Amino acid sequence: MSRPSLAVWKFASCDGCQLSLLSAEDELLTLAEEVHIAHFLEATREVAPGPYDVSLVEGSITTPADAERIRHVRSISGTLITIGACATAGGIQALRNLADVEAYTNLVYAHPEYVSTLAESTSIAQHVPVDFELRGCPVEVPQLLEVVSALLAGRKPVTPPHAVCLECKLRGAVCVMVAHGTPCLGPITQAGCGARCPAFNRGCYGCFGPMETPNTASLSDRLHDELGVDDDDLARLLRTFNADAPEFRAEARRRDSIAAAREEATT
Amino acid sequence: MHDIHVIDPVTRIEGHAKITLHLDDGGSIADARFHVTEFRGFEEFCRGRPLDEMPALTARTCGICPVSHLLAGAKATDALCAVRIPPPAVLQRRLANLGQIVQSHVLSFFHLSAPDLLLGMESDPAVRNVFGLMAAEPEIVRRGIRLRQFGQEVIASVAFDKIHGGGIVTGGVAEPFTTAKRDAVVGWLDEVHASALATWDLLWSVTDQFADEIAIFGDFDSLYLSHCLPDGTWEHIDGNLRITGADGQIVVDQFDPADYLELLGESGKTDSYLKAPYYKPYVDGDDPRPGMYRVGPLARINNAERFGTPEADARLALLRERFGRTATSAFLYHHARVLEVIASIERIAALMDDPELLTWPVRADAGVNALRGVGASEAPRGTLFHDYSVDRQGLITGVNLVIATGQNDLAINRTITDIARAYVHGPDDLTDGALNRIEAGVRAYDPCLSCSTHAVGQMPMVVELVAPDGEVIAHRRRD
Ligand code: SF4
Ligand code: SF4
Numbered sequence: 143m144s145r146p147s148l149a150v151w152k153f154a155s156c157d158g159c160q161l162s163l164l165s166a167e168d169e170l171l172t173l174a175e176e177v178h179i180a181h182f183l184e185a186t187r188e189v190a191p192g193p194y195d196v197s198l199v200e201g202s203i204t205t206p207a208d209a210e211r212i213r214h215v216r217s218i219s220g221t222l223i224t225i226g227a228c229a230t231a232g233g234i235q236a237l238r239n240l241a242d243v244e245a246y247t248n249l250v251y252a253h254p255e256y257v258s259t260l261a262e263s264t265s266i267a268q269h270v271p272v273d274f275e276l277r278g279c280p281v282e283v284p285q286l287l288e289v290v291s292a293l294l295a296g297r298k299p300v301t302p303p304h305a306v307c308l309e310c311k312l313r314g315a316v317c318v319m320v321a322h323g324t325p326c327l328g329p330i331t332q333a334g335c336g337a338r339c340p341a342f343n344r345g346c347y348g349c350f351g352p353m354e355t356p357n358t359a360s361l362s363d364r365l366h367d368e369l370g371v372d373d374d375d376l377a378r379l380l381r382t383f384n385a386d387a388p389e390f391r392a393e394a395r396r397r398d399s400i401a402a403a404r405e406e407a408t409t
Numbered sequence: 410m411h412d413i414h415v416i417d418p419v420t421r422i423e424g425h426a427k428i429t430l431h432l433d434d435g436g437s438i439a440d441a442r443f444h445v446t447e448f449r450g451f452e453e454f455c456r457g458r459p460l461d462e463m464p465a466l467t468a469r470t471c472g473i474c475p476v477s478h479l480l481a482g483a484k485a486t487d488a489l490c491a492v493r494i495p496p497p498a499v500l501q502r503r504l505a506n507l508g509q510i511v512q513s514h515v516l517s518f519f520h521l522s523a524p525d526l527l528l529g530m531e532s533d534p535a536v537r538n539v540f541g542l543m544a545a546e547p548e549i550v551r552r553g554i555r556l557r558q559f560g561q562e563v564i565a566s567v568a569f570d571k572i573h574g575g576g577i578v579t580g581g582v583a584e585p586f587t588t589a590k591r592d593a594v595v596g597w598l599d600e601v602h603a604s605a606l607a608t609w610d611l612l613w614s615v616t617d618q619f620a621d622e623i624a625i626f627g628d629f630d631s632l633y634l635s636h637c638l639p640d641g642t643w644e645h646i647d648g649n650l651r652i653t654g655a656d657g658q659i660v661v662d663q664f665d666p667a668d669y670l671e672l673l674g675e676s677g678k679t680d681s682y683l684k685a686p687y688y689k690p691y692v693d694g695d696d697p698r699p700g701m702y703r704v705g706p707l708a709r710i711n712n713a714e715r716f717g718t719p720e721a722d723a724r725l726a727l728l729r730e731r732f733g734r735t736a737t738s739a740f741l742y743h744h745a746r747v748l749e750v751i752a753s754i755e756r757i758a759a760l761m762d763d764p765e766l767l768t769w770p771v772r773a774d775a776g777v778n779a780l781r782g783v784g785a786s787e788a789p790r791g792t793l794f795h796d797y798s799v800d801r802q803g804l805i806t807g808v809n810l811v812i813a814t815g816q817n818d819l820a821i822n823r824t825i826t827d828i829a830r831a832y833v834h835g836p837d838d839l840t841d842g843a844l845n846r847i848e849a850g851v852r853a854y855d856p857c858l859s860c861s862t863h864a865v866g867q868m869p870m871v872v873e874l875v876a877p878d879g880e881v882i883a884h885r886r887r888d
Contacts, residue, residue, distance in 0.1 A: 158472020158573060164520070165561060168554070234469045237454035280472060280573060339575060342583060347465075349573075378458065383469065 146195035146294055147178045151215050153201030153208050154235055154263060158280040159226035160200050166283040173287070177294065193218040196293055198286075199272075202228045202235060202263045209269060216270040221293050224266045225286060227279035231351050232386030234279075235263040239386060265386060274299060277332045279349040279383040285334055302333040305353045306346050309337035318345055325365050325379060330356035330389070351384035358393040373401035428847060429873045430829045432882075438833060439877075441826040443818065443851060452808045460486050460777070460803045461579045467795065467810065468573050473516070476509035476564055477788030479577040480646060481795040484784025486579040488667070489799055491778035498581030498771040499647070504760050505567035505577060506646045506786060507753040511601075512560025513789035514706070514746040517855040518608065519553025522743060525849050526615060549611065552604045556750070559601045563757060566590040581772035588767065595761050598754065602720070605751045609724055612747050616731075619740060623732075625831045626850050627739025627824030630655035632688050632702035633711045634816070636787050639663055641714030643752060645787040651712045652688065652702065657735045666785035669794050669811070674700065685818040686811060701819040704791025705854065706745030711735045718755035721748050739824050739853040746789075746855070777803040788813050790855055814856040824850045836874055836883035844872060844885065 150160055177196075197219035203209050216222055227233050239262040266272055276289055285301055292299035302309075306328035310317060318324040318340050326345035328337065332353040339346045352358065362380070365371045371379070377397040380390040433439040451470055458466060464482035468475040480502055487494055494502075524542045527549070543550045567582060568574025576583045616623075636644040637651035639662070652661040652672075664672060674689045674697070687700030702708075716722050728736065728744055736745065760766055777799055784795045791813030798807035828850045832843040874883035 156469050156472040156475070158469070158475065161472045164516075165557075234466060235451075235454065279469065338569065342569060342575070344575060344583070382462075382466070 145176060145178045148173075148196045148198070148290070149194040149215075149219070150198045151200065153199065153212065153229070153266070154204040155201030155226065155228040155233065157200070159228070159278075159286075160198070162280045162283050163198075163286060166287065169283070169287055173290070177290075193220060195220045196290065197222045198290070199224050199229050199266050200226055202232045202265060203269055204235060204263045212266060212269050221273045222266075222270070223274045223276060223289060223293065224272050225276050225278075225281045227277065227349065227351055227383040228263075229266045230275045230277050230387070231384040231390075232263045232265050234383050234385075236386035237381060238263060263386065276301070277351040277384075278334055282334050303354060304333050305329055305356070306331045306333050306335065306337050306340070306350065309333050309335070310340050313337055313341060315341045318343060319369065323369055325369055325371050325375075327361070327379065329361050330358050347379065347382055348390065349383050351387045352389040356389050358389050359396065362393050362397065373397040373404075377401070427873075428825060428851075429875050430825075430833060431875045432877060434877055436835060438826060438829045441822060441829045441847075443821045443825060443856075451810060455805050455808045458805050460489050460797065460799050460805060463795075463797060463805065463808075464577060464579065465573070465575060467808075470810065470812075472573070474509060474513055474788050474790065475573050476505050476568060476577070477786060477793050478795070479568065479574070480506055480786045481784040481788075481793045483577050483579055484786060485782045485795040485797045486784070487773075488782030488784060489777060489779050489797060489803070490579060490773075490775040490782075492580050492773040492775045494581040494773050495770050497585065497765055497768045498773075500760060500763060500766045501567045501582045501586055501771065502577060503646055504757065504766070505564055507757050507760075508560045508563025508567070510560075510645065510753045510787075510789050511750050511757075512557050512564065513855075514750050515553055515557040515560060517789075517852075518612075518743065518746055518750075519550065519557070521852060521855070522849075523549065523553070525845070525852075526612070526619075526743070552607065556601055556604050556608075559597045562597070563594055566594060578772065580774055581770075583772070585769040585771050586766050591761055591767065594757065598758050598761070602751075602754050602758070605747070605754055606720060609747050609751060612744060613724075613727070616744075622846070622849070623738045623740045625828055625846075626853055627820065627827060628737050629823060629827070630737065631820055631823075632660060632691075632700075633708035633735075634688075634702045634704050635709040635712045635792055636666075636785070637662075637709075637712045642717045643709060643713040643715065645709075645753075650785075650792070653712050653735070655735055655737055657711075666792075666794065667783040669783065669785070669796075673811070675811070686816050687819060698819055698823075701823065702816065703739075703820045704813050704816045705742065705789070706749050707736055707739070707742045708791065709787065710745045710748060716748070716752040716755075718752050718759075721752035721755060724748055724751065739820070739850065742853045742855065777801060790814060791816055814854070817854045817856065821851060821854050821856065824853070833874070839872055839874065839883055839885045847872065 152160065197215055199212070199215065199222060203212060224230050228235070232239065267275065274289060274293065276285060288301070289299040310328060313336065315337055319326050322343065324345040326340060327348035328340055328346040330352055331346050331348045332350040334350050362376050365376060366373065377394040380394040384390050385394070429442050430438055431440040451467060455463065455466055463486055464479045467478045467482045470478050527542060527546060565574065566586070568576040632652050632654055634650060634652045636646070636648055638644045638648055649663040650661070650666050651659060651663070653659050661672065672689060673686045674692060675686045685697060687697035688702050689700060692700040710725060716725060725748055728741070728748070732738070732741060781798045786793055793813060794811040796809040797805055800806050825847050828846050832846050833839060872885050873881045876882050
């Protein structure tokens with residue numbers, strides 16, 4: 143039986159997620175024995191195209207050419223897994239969705255007319271069907287390996303369904319909100335990191351993105367009412383690496399409008 | 410020189426290195442250009458963010474050298490707060506940067522370049538990658554893997570995590586160092602030092618086989634820019650800048666990196682998303698090329714008199730004996746990287762003996778005390794500048810990032826021009842061997858793009874041969 147093939151694709155990203163895979167050096171070499179790693183084989187009409195059994199996709203869609211390319215990748219991939227905040231939620235660069243792209247390119251480049259870019263940075267799932275989304279900025283390697291081997295073996299990957307909050311409890315870390323009044327997104331953030339930040343007395347800033355059906359509004363109200371975090375800061379807290387994840391995006395917008403309404407009332 | 414062929418945005422191929430070779434009227438190569446085709450927009454979307462978020466935000470620029478961005482970002486925010494960070498925090502940050510240099514250089518050497526160097530440039534591309542090398546030389550690859558793990562663990566001991574760690578913060582670092590962490594690092598030292606020396610022996614033993622490449626791969630005069638101590642000792646994060654010329658003359662010394670705009674101009678190119686800085690005083694008019702300078706390992710070893718560590722210095726002397734005081738060939742970036750791995754390990758060993766490493770406090774606390782702050786450090790690929798402006802509330806109003814790959818851009822173009830002249834003689838001559846050499850010429854600089862778009866395997870690239878009138882007369886794409 144021939145080895146299943148695996149392709150890794152990069153869109154707008156920092157490469158941290160695929161480098162996480164490379165950092166799992168020993169496991170990567172084992173993986174290389176089990177699967178044929180066909181990296182970045184961007185198929186064209188001339189070159190024999192895939193298909194690949196499994197495609198890992200890192201990065202978000204920011205250019206018209208990439209919007210085309212991801213459709214092509216989908217069409218030649220058996221299973222398509224998106225890895226990391228960029229691919230699953232538009233990434234840190236989705237912060238630009240809030241502003242005017244022209245202002246960006248003018249600011250950064252002397253010849254913006256040659257910069258071809260879309261107004262928004264969007265997740266892969268907004269363009270094509272995705273079989274599995276693995277969150278994190280970057281992804282956790284054990285989780286990535288679990289997902290790849292599960293899908294190769296045709297079983298459902300085992301990833302935690304709960305929030306970072308529970309991971310704190312599991313490792314016996316003190317709650318930073320209760321003990322120090324530090325704002326923390328742990329209660330609404332997808333588990334997987336082992337509560338790394340709260341364990342070091344820092345609030346979680348949600349790099350793993352929203353968990354399934356998070357109660358975002360109730361946490362944000364609590365941060366506002368009990369810890370005195372103001373609306374602008376709350377909106378910013380929700381707008382980092384997963385700014386374009388629907389749950390975070392919606393709550394950040396709600397905070398914006400509350401702040402705007404208050405401003406209007408005072409003037 | 411003929412007009413630059415403007416790339417139609419629609420034909421841009423994201424994720425590929427794009428190279429255009431421009432012909433003159435006689436059909437010879439007039440110029441070659443390397444294009445970067447990704448745009449994320451950090452300079453703009455960081456506006457409005459609180460200053461202490463900046464190290465973690467900008468770390469997401471690059472997953473290969475996130476620690477470099479964390480450090481330059483943290484230093485820029487230190488400057489905004491006008492704080493001097495506590496001495497143990499200085500040591501921890503130095504440690505993280507040394508770990509970063511080790512892991513990044515090892516990745517470049519073993520995973521990306523060793524297949525070319527050890528299996529040969531003409532070998533079958535299907536096996537000319539780290540997996541092929543693993544089959545042929547498993548011990549060598551294992552050594553690389555272990556060295557890289559060491560670098561990653563050193564980083565994680567300060568930053569909490571290998572990629573995008575949160576331990577490096579405005580005002581210092583998040584946590585005091587512990588004896589447990591120290592002992593873990595010390596436990597590695599004998600092995601990795603021996604491995605680094607063996608890596609040098611290996612590289613030195615094949616150096617003769619690459620006499621042609623050494624002569625053709627970017628062997629030209631340029632300026633070199635890096636941090637350097639006043640006495641000429643190699644430096645990787647603190648202090649000031651030095652610029653030397655190809656003749657070894659010091660052009661500028663102990664220049665405060667905060668004033669980098671006085672030294673460096675930035676030309677936004679029409680055909681790439683990369684900004685290409687140049688040394689201002691040498692440029693008069695539109696052509697930035699007289700101001701070409703190189704950064705990174707080659708620049709650092711050319712600017713420094715010595716590493717200040719025994720085994721690295723002994724080997725630096727060998728290199729100088731063979732290639733002169735100033736190493737001008739871009740091929741010698743490989744040698745400079747291995748030397749820096751040795752020196753970094755020796756520096757890490759010295760830090761482990763410093764009792765101050767284990768002390769505290771490790772973080773200075775302050776609000777906004779300056780409206781502009783510049784942080785600079787030596788990233789593995791070269792000098793990195795983060796320049797932030799804030800308002801009185803500490804919210805970012807302006808960001809400028811000057812990255813190593815951009816600073817090497819003019820030199821990369823010159824290097825591939827030289828290689829193309831030697832190996833490409835017209836439209837029918839875009840052979841695999843020529844493409845491999847162009848790729849290897851780009852890789853000598855280890856541009857971010859080189860690891861980024863193809864960590865494993867060969868570089869996907871598009872090479873176009875462009876006639877003086879702008880018509881693309883030959884096109885080769887390698888996926
Ligand atoms: S999700 Fe984070 S680590 Fe992964 S590619 Fe994007 S910025 Fe990098
Ligand atoms: S605690 Fe939150 S911010 Fe920190 S690593 Fe985990 S998910 Fe990311």
